[in-house]
Amino acid sequence: MAFPAQIKIPATYMRGGTSKGVFFNLTDLPEAAQQPGPVRDALLLRVIGSPDPYAKHTDGMGGATSSTSKTVILSKTTQANHDVDYLFGQVAINKPFVDWSGNCGNLTAAVGAFAIQSGLVDPTRIPENGIAEVRIWQVNIQKTIIAKVPIRNGRVQETGDFELDGVTFPAAEVEVAFVDPSAPGESVFPTGNLVDMLEVPGVGSFKATFINAGIPTIFVNAADIGYRGDEMQSDINSDSAALERFETIRAHGAVAMGLIEHPDQAQSRAHTPKIAFVAPPSSYTASSGKAIDASDIDLQVRAMSMGQLHHAMMGTAAVAIAAAACIPGTLVNLAAGGGERQSVVFGHPSGTLKVGAQTESVDGQWQVRQAIMSRSARVLMEGWVRVPPVEGL
Structure with missing residues (x-):
């Protein structure tokens, strides 16, 4: 043949x-x-x-x-x-x-x-x-x-x-x-709020920041979903129940952001939105063995990508982190200590990353002019x- x-x-x-x-x-x-x-x-x-x-x-x-x-x-x-x-x-x-x-x-x-x-x-x-x-x-x-x-x-x-x-x-x-x-024609905060209460059947009700910058992202507090904020890939990706819970939260968050009409539709857009959890700074050991001191960072961030905890941080999610951190009152900003700022250094499983953003409030609506980071x-x-x-x- x-x-x-x-x-x-x-x-x-x-x-x-x-x-x-x-x-x-x-x-x-x-x-x-x-x-x-x-x-x-x-x-x-x-x-x-x-x-x-x-x-x-x-x-x-x-x-x-x-x-x-x-x-x-x-x-x-x-x-x-x-x-x-x-x-x-x-x-x-x-x-x-x-x-x-x-x-x-x-x-x-x-x-x-x-x-x-x-x-x-x-x-x-x-x-x-x-x-x-x-x-x-x-x-x-x-x-x-x-x-x-x-x-x-x-x-x-x-x-x-x-x-x-x-x-x-x-x-x-x-x-x-x-x-x-932010996506064309979309508000930085699709619900109009810096913080919302997200109700997820079978999981619970907790605070969330929904932001549309870099990539649509759902931020929640680590403590509200039972985590410290310094978790590594092995802590999350080996736990099938945890992965299912994150996907359920992501699906309901996507509905709240107006990206889909029903949670079942989240399966057809696994890339977006992202879901991440934040916490105040703490000391931990990165996956490379590098010691990260709490004084080295402004906050901890862990993010899920395609159903798994990311080994570092997605670039588009880093844009969302930068924008949210520089807007007073978001969960990301509060985890970093609150107040006005132009940049943050956050901890992720592989180490740290510095990101910055130019934001301003115009007629009561937040706008992100640009977000900047260095890569290679x-x-x-x-x-x-x-x-x-x-x-x-």
């Missing part, structure tokens, strides 16, 4: 922040996959190796975690005063599903470098030495992101001494600014990815 040959597609495997993903130039994809739809989704699922009931991604490029089951498609920009269009697809591990509902803030740090190296940025905007400001149009959330990519001798500088907790080795620093990070990125491998033919190709 004859079997068809594999499809060969130019691709680059990159780390951005604490995530990894497979990057494509839109025009390099097979023609049928250059448009949104089931053919594109089927191709990306096969690239990553999903769905995988073994949760290993042995037959694909994924890493069987929410941080490493990611795909990126870049293309010439469709927007004035921008350099590149960036589309992100979060690939489910054990389901035949690609979630296009949000952005990946970590991989955003790699977008500028890939865009420059792929010839998608006008050469006149790239200095021989210095910083190239790549203006990114984030297609999923219809927002502008500015990535400051270091350039040396006309090429992207990837090596450096910038250390990012959650990443083993140092690299060049890439500053990323998320401009007006580098090419891990480039060439072609090969996949068996999928339906439609």
Whole structure:
């Protein structure tokens, strides 16, 4: 019996922040996959190796975690005063599903470098030495992101001494600014309140801050749901009852935020909203063995991603943390001690991260002008990815 040959597609495997993903130039994809739809989704699922009931991604490029089951498609920009269009697809591990509902803030740090190296940025905007400001149009959330990519001798500088907790080795620093990070036409606080009471059948009733910045996020107090706030992945991800409880809270929070009409619909948007729990600062040992003193941080934050406690912090959730921390009265702000501030340092399972935001109240409504953080990125491998033919190709 004859079997068809594999499809060969130019691709680059990159780390951005604490995530990894497979990057494509839109025009390099097979023609049928250059448009949104089931053919594109089927191709990306096969690239990553999903769905995988073994949760290993042995037959694909994924890493069987929410941080490493990611795909990126870049293309010439469709927007004035921008350099590149960036589309992100979060690939489910054990389901035949690609979630296009949000952005990946970590991989955003790699977008500028890939865009420059792929010839998608006008050469006149790239200095021989210095910083190239790549203006990114984030297609999923219809927002502008500015990535400051270091350039040396006309090429992207990837090596450096910038250390990012959650990443083993140092690299060049890439500053990323998320401009007006709330979803288009949406309020920063979708319920109109800084703090709401969230009632979750079978779980309880507790305070929550619902914020729409970077990515829709639900913040709750760790103590209100039975945690300290300094938990590690093994404390949460090995507890199936806890994971189910978090997903139930997330589903009901999504309804409260107006993202879905019924909790059952949360299954179709596993990437958003995120749910995180916060607590005042405390001393703990990070997953690397690094000792974090309570005096090193302003608060503790732990966040769930695709049904699991994240090993560090998602970039988009860090944007939400920055915005909420800089608005007096939110649960995040109160956990950090309350009051006005322009930045915070928070603890996460892998260490610490400093984030900042510019916020202001206009006619009684809070607005987030931008949120800023530093990440790093580098090419891990480039060439072609090969996949068996999928339906439609």
